[in-house]
Amino acid sequence: MSDTEHPDFADEAAYIHKAYARLDQSREAAKSITDNVESREGGTHQARYERDVLADKVRSRLEDLDIGDQSLIFGRIDQAEGDHFHIGRVAVFDEDRNPMVVDWRAPIAEPFYRATGRQTMGLSRRRHYITRYRELLGIEDEYFTGEGGERTGLKGERTLVAALEEGRTGRLGDIVGTIQGEQDEIIRAPLAGAVIVQGGPGTGKTVVALHRAAYLLYSHRFPLAGQGVxxxxxxxxxxxxIEQVLPSLGESGVELSVLGDFVPNARVRGNDPVHIARVKGDLRMIDVMRRAVRQRQRPLR
Structure with missing residues (x-):
């Protein structure tokens, strides 16, 4: 059976087009509010302050809704009780404020990444979409019987292969539609403390760390957005x-820096003597650095 012969292909393609239409409407509504707010002048100090706060919030929402050429919807979960949810890059609602697309970072979306044959997390089916821009190209279904039969291989294998076969652009892209369970555990780890991601070159450490930043900004926005990331x-x-990854995930307010930005006028003037370099490279320095970080950690306000 070809991809377009899937019995749900036409319905799912229509749903994706409808979700994009609602996304466009939401973006136009946000732009209209922005133009209206920015056109206002004068007023009391309090009125100007409230206007600026509203303008910032609407501009932020407008940036979140601008996903460019990225796929809006990449999956769906069907719960054993009968409910189903489409999982995507940003949340989209219909005219009655019912969710058409659930943000991938929302708790309800977690089973899309974590469910297995042994731990179904209440799912009866997980569906992956293969898309290009706004067009649905294929559907891949995984069924959960609840009988304890562990699946082998990667989740959404065809979707993952399709993502890997996309042409390279010279920029790191997001993996929001193909996150594997082990990666999701890191991304959704609790906020408190430091999380160290270790692995060899090319194992996805950087992209997982960036997705974790996007997740934390979604789930802990009040303390993090105010203090900055x-x-x-x-x-x-x-x-x-890496600069396009976070904006593609709906987070455009993160600052990217190199260490030199913290001491802009410092220049390397020489090399450490051998005995000092040996101390700095000693494995025991790990404990020294760990204590130093722990002593300087401060709780979020």
Whole structure:
């Protein structure tokens, strides 16, 4: 059976088009509010302050809704009780404020990434969509019988292969539609404390860390957005490589920096003597650094 012969293909394609239409309407509504707010002048100090706050919030929402050429919907979960939810990049609601698309970071979306044959998390089916821009190309279904039969291989294999076969652009892209269970555990780990992601080159450490930043900004927006989130990279080339990931996930307010930004006038003037370099490279420095970080940690306000 070809992809377009799937019995639900036409209905799902129509649903995706309808969700995009609602996204466009929401974006136009936000833009209209922004234009209206920015056109106002004068008023009391309090009125101007409230106007600026509203304008900032609407502009932020407008940025969240601008997903460019990225796929809006990439999956669906069917619960054993009968409810189903479409999982996507940003939340979209219909005219009655019912969810058409659930944000991938919402708690209800977690089973899309975590459910297995042994731990179904209440699912009867998980569906992956293969899309290009706004067009549905294929559907891949996984069924959960609840009989304890563990599945082998990766979840959404065809979707993952399709993502890997996409042409490279020289920029790091998001993996929001193909996150695997082990990666999702890191992304959704509790906020408190430091999370260290270790792995060899090319294992996805950077992209998982960026998705974690997007998740934390969604689930802990009040403390984090007010105090700011910063991604520190080794050099400018690296920052250019990753700069599109967070905006594609609906987070555009994160600052990207290199260590040199903290001491802009400092220059390397020499090398450490051998005995000092040996101390700095000793594995025991890990404990020293761990204590230093712990002593300097402060709780979120």
């Amino acid at each position: 910063m991604v520190i990279g080794p050099n400018r080339l690296f920052l250019t490589y």
